[in-house]
Amino acid sequence: MPLLRCLCLLALMIALPAGAAELKVDLGNGLQTFDGAQLVARKDARDIAIPADVAYKRATRYRAVPLKSLLAGIGPKDHLQFVASDGFAAEIPAALILDTHGAEAWLAVEDPKQPWPVLPGKNVSAGPFYVVWTQPEAARIGPEQWPYQLASIRKLDDVAARFPSIVPAASLPANSPVRHGFEVFQRNCFACHTLNGEGDARLGPDLNIPHNPTEYLRADLLRAYVRDPQSLRHWPQAKMPGFSASVLSEGDLDALLAYLRHMAGRKHTP
Template identity: 65%
Template sequence: MRRLLGFLLAAFAGLAQAASLTVATGHGATTLTTQQLLGRPDARRIEVPGDVSYHRAMRYTAVPLKALLTGVAPDAHLQFTALDGFSAEIPATLVLNGHGAEAWLAVEDAAWPSLGDGKLSAGPFYLVWLHPEAGKVGPEQWPYQVASIRVLADPAARFPLMRPAPGLASDSPVMRGFAVFQRNCITCHTLNGQGDAKLGPDLNLPHSPTEYLRDGMLRVLVRNPQDLRHWPQAKMPAFNAQVLSDHDLDDLEAYLRHMATRKAK
């Protein structure tokens, strides 16, 4: 048994060392292995006091993310795609100048803890933040099990069927709700059949949740999905008021109601 356990641990370590990350900054794609990242001179041990995924303090060997984004303009847009299809959309300026928030790419150099019963760890690559409150970094901007980082156009440009009707004021509830959707919902959901995420259902086809949920129930769903439908295998997290304010939720509902009148054919 001891010999078998040793073999399994060695095999796991070998898989971790064989992991690779694709970084495409618009000047060609680069593949970085675990070993290459751990061997960088700027790799160091960091402590993350309030890790979003593990819900406790964690220590990692990590590389400053902006060091991997040489040549990327501050107004660019970054997409982090995870092994399970989660897709986080993050403005490059938040990484390059987070006003005190620091983005680090944690590299799994040993067996990190499991994320829960029957789940794997957050590795092999995990975007973590120091001082996230300084940049108003939300939980959806901590993608784990990252497989690729790409510079792309922002979602409004890539997915025109998600855009509200032209002519709306930029500070209207619908446009503010569109911003909330891009920041928090597009990581898991498509809308009108457009988007890169593959985890959650489309939020407009065949029906918007505003069409089948009675008043007030969308707020229940977002605040804690298990309060609406108890499903042990559900993956949608709860969004508390620190992540999404009541005002944000009102704007998100305005956007979804508006898009229910703009279904893709």
């Protein structure tokens, strides 16, 4: 009898489907959970082509759902956070998803029966969920706005309201390069780094405590590091990507460094 029970249990385990990957979405009206099968069965799901995939660095094709239809109910003044399973936390204004003048955000869904290839230099794929963009150049979509291995999407207050210790001094004029640098920081750095101990990302080190990089790197070396981290410290396991001029212009880089120098004088211990 024990043997028969074991055989029956084994047969049941084989018959049951493997645990489906789930995406959690909270837009302030209660948590919703979607699995891959639900998403690809939606009427608005379709096959899309991505000519220059940020994660795979080549042309790709996906089964995907328009992101703005999945996030129905958000407004242009809302703010969204996309959190990946590895600790990456992209902060994306809802306006960028709702009205991008030609660019369109999609949620690509990995089919467990046909898994995506592993990412370059990694041993995992971009799945099970990955935000991709068609015509990203129309809205200057940066690489940090392509979160992969996505686990959750949440509507939250904007970054300045949630993390006041990363905000520049209120006395700065509206046209200050530091204020522009703060915007650049949010778009390109905050998905991986905290500052003054504030932020939800868990991938990179804090950029102000105990020391700001402008305090221990010459300006030319810091610029080189942002452009190509491996040019300064060769480390095969490093996760930080380089930011080319097509992604981060010289003007944006100037503003980012101005913001970091400014924040070096505004340290807050969490």
